[in-house]
Amino acid sequence: MTRTSVIQSGKPLASLSLDLDNEWAYLKTHEDPAWESYPSYLNVVVPRILHALECRSLRITVFVVGQDAALEHNHEALAQLARAGHEIGNHSLRHEPWLHLFSEQDLEQELAEAEQHIQVATGQKPIGFRGPGYSQSVTLLRVLARRGYAYDASSLPSFIGPIARAYYFATGQFSPEQRERLNRLFGSWKDGLRPLKPYRWHFDETSLLEMPVTTFPVFRIPIHLSYVMYLAGFSIALAHIYFNTALWACRLFGVEPSILLHPLDFLGGEDVPRLKFFPSMRMTGEQKIAIVERCLDSMVRLFDVRPVGEHAAVVATRSNLMDVRLND
Numbered sequence: 001m002t003r004t005s006v007i008q009s010g011k012p013l014a015s016l017s018l019d020l021d022n023e024w025a026y027l028k029t030h031e032d033p034a035w036e037s038y039p040s041y042l043n044v045v046v047p048r049i050l051h052a053l054e055c056r057s058l059r060i061t062v063f064v065v066g067q068d069a070a071l072e073h074n075h076e077a078l079a080q081l082a083r084a085g086h087e088i089g090n091h092s093l094r095h096e097p098w099l100h101l102f103s104e105q106d107l108e109q110e111l112a113e114a115e116q117h118i119q120v121a122t123g124q125k126p127i128g129f130r131g132p133g134y135s136q137s138v139t140l141l142r143v144l145a146r147r148g149y150a151y152d153a154s155s156l157p158s159f160i161g162p163i164a165r166a167y168y169f170a171t172g173q174f175s176p177e178q179r180e181r182l183n184r185l186f187g188s189w190k191d192g193l194r195p196l197k198p199y200r201w202h203f204d205e206t207s208l209l210e211m212p213v214t215t216f217p218v219f220r221i222p223i224h225l226s227y228v229m230y231l232a233g234f235s236i237a238l239a240h241i242y243f244n245t246a247l248w249a250c251r252l253f254g255v256e257p258s259i260l261l262h263p264l265d266f267l268g269g270e271d272v273p274r275l276k277f278f279p280s281m282r283m284t285g286e287q288k289i290a291i292v293e294r295c296l297d298s299m300v301r302l303f304d305v306r307p308v309g310e311h312a313a314v315v316a317t318r319s320n321l322m323d324v325r326l327n328d
Contacts, residue, residue, distance in 0.1 A: 012251060014303035015211070015311035016296075017061040017089070017153065018049065018261040019130060020081075022068050023272055025095035026264075029133070034274065041263065041272055042068065042077040048266040048285070050084055052293055056300055059084075060261075061308040063091035063130045063153075066114025069121035082122040087307035089153070090114050090126035097133025099140055107143045115147075128309055130154050134191075134213070138326055141201055145208040151312040152201075153258070155212040157194040158220045195322055196220075196255055198315045203326035210324075211312050214257040217249045224260035225292060229280035232291050243295050247302050256315075258308060259299065265292050 022042060027035035053060060062081050068074045082088055092099065093114040102110065111129075119125045129144055131154040144152055196217060201208045216223050223246040232239035250257045268285035269276050280288065299305050315321065 011302065011304040012254075013256045013311055013314060014250075014299060014305050015061070015256075015258045015308045016058065016261065016299065016305050017063060017130070017258065017308050018263070019063045019091055019132075020065065020068070021091070021095060021132070021262060021264075022065060022074075023275065024067075025065060025132070026275055026278075028095065029097060030277065032274070038067070038071060039274075040068065040071070040074060041267065042074050044271060045263045045266050046077040046080055048289060049261075049263070050080060052266070052289065052296065053086075054084065055293075056296055058296065058300070058305055059086055059307050060305075061087040061089050061128060061153075063089040063128070064118050064122065064126075065091045065095045065132075066093035066117045067095065069114075069117035075121045078118075078121045079123075082124055087128070087309045088118060088122045088124040088126055089128040089130060089308070090118060090149075091130055092132050093117075095132045097131070097135045099131050099135040100137040102137075102139070104139050104143060107140055108147075111143060111147055127151070128153055128211075128312070138203075141208055141326060142203060145201075145203075145206050149208065150309065150316075151209040151211050153211040153213065153308055155191065155194055155210055156215065156222070157191055157196050157212050158215045158222050159191075195324070197322070198256075198312070199322040199324050201326045202323050207323075209312055209316055209321075211258055211308055211315070213260045214250065214255060216246045217253040217255055223247075223257070224262075225265045225295060226260075226262050226280065228295060229265055229283070229288060229291065232288075233279055233282060236287075236291060239291065240294060240298075244298050247298055251302060256311065257299075257303065258311065261292070264288075 022040050024035040024038045069078055093110045127150040129149055129152050134154050134156045136154040198211050201210055228239045228243050231242055266289055268283055268288060269281040271285050275281055
């Protein structure tokens, strides 16, 4: 472990984020027309998230969808997150996990509108971005750099994306056109070859820091909490052993983990019946919150957990960052 990875607490640095995907966004990706009324569970889930974090004095990054910030009935829930000291990131305007198909002009508009709505609702201008479904492209990265973003966090270095996508397709009725549009949902096989540690994209005489969502060192299997919830559906004890082993592997390999949460990690099938097609929704909200809290406790014991923006600011000062040349 390098000396620069250990900060004043004596623990290695880590970061924690939450993609604040709303009910309508999941229904939209699942081609359920009910999404058009923008059903929201933010007023239910945000207090649960805040309570779990406040009990551990944690500040994290919350990637907010611009469309939610545009709706006034979501403003108080989003403002609560900002008032609690959490970093607010940009999770796109319409939560469409096919940003790689967008033109440069469309991406400029997508980001600008999301930024505007998010800043009005939270008082923060995002400096970090994560694409829905880990959607990423050369064009997107260039637009992010041009718009002054400090980092992107859309990379999931794992080989499991196509398997997750196949499962997702199996749970719904998708036309060939819809399947083509979602053909990179959760990433591709080659994403498993990407660096696990933060690195710099270099292009057009500029650069952009990439903060990957951490996967299990060597094996490249996801360790974000939604995957832990999936394992908990078989065995809660096994899920915790897996997560704790992954954290220790990160320490062993000198990886400063960036761990990801989702709202469904705090919600059970009784809370959002229309989302029961997700495998973990067979558990109750109470059961899932208990799992999340144990995982957070494990992180806090082993790492100094910060928002992604703070983690990125420390990483950006290091001279040993890997450089990746971005080609069209």
